[in-house]
Amino acid sequence: MRKIVPVQPDGASQTVDAPAGQSLMEAATQNNARGIVGDCGGACSCATCRAYIDAPWAEQLKPADDIETGMREGALDVEPSSRLDCQIAVSDALDRIVVRAPVR
Numbered sequence: 001m002r003k004i005v006p007v008q009p010d011g012a013s014q015t016v017d018a019p020a021g022q023s024l025m026e027a028a029t030q031n032n033a034r035g036i037v038g039d040c041g042g043a044c045s046c047a048t049c050r051a052y053i054d055a056p057w058a059e060q061l062k063p064a065d066d067i068e069t070g071m072r073e074g075a076l077d078v079e080p081s082s083r084l085d086c087q088i089a090v091s092d093a094l095d096r097i098v099v100r101a102p103v104r
């Protein structure tokens with residue numbers, strides 16, 4: 001079991017368990033991590049799962065595909081580190097990844 005660390009806009013954080021292969025959004029929402037949501041259930045059609053993933057974790061991620069990029073560009077409060085958490089699968093390389101939730 002890997003861990004992910006959702007961080008709220010106010011800096012509060014928690015650590016939740018996440019099995020390999022599960023998306024960051026699923027791991028966060030199933031563990032009631034505040035600030036991470038996923039209205040479309042991971043279909044990459046809502047962008048409500050948007051969050052920020054900073055260095056050094058950002059360099060570990062696969063680049064966003066065209067669908068994620070299009071959805072992300074239409075989201076609010078986009079930053080260079082913005083990603084859609086439903087499109088990122090938990091792996092050993094991402095153990096203890098920090099996921100910053102946006103202000104909602």
Ligand code: FES
Nearest residue numbers: 038040044047086
């Ligand atoms: S949960 Fe809808 S785009 Fe990620």
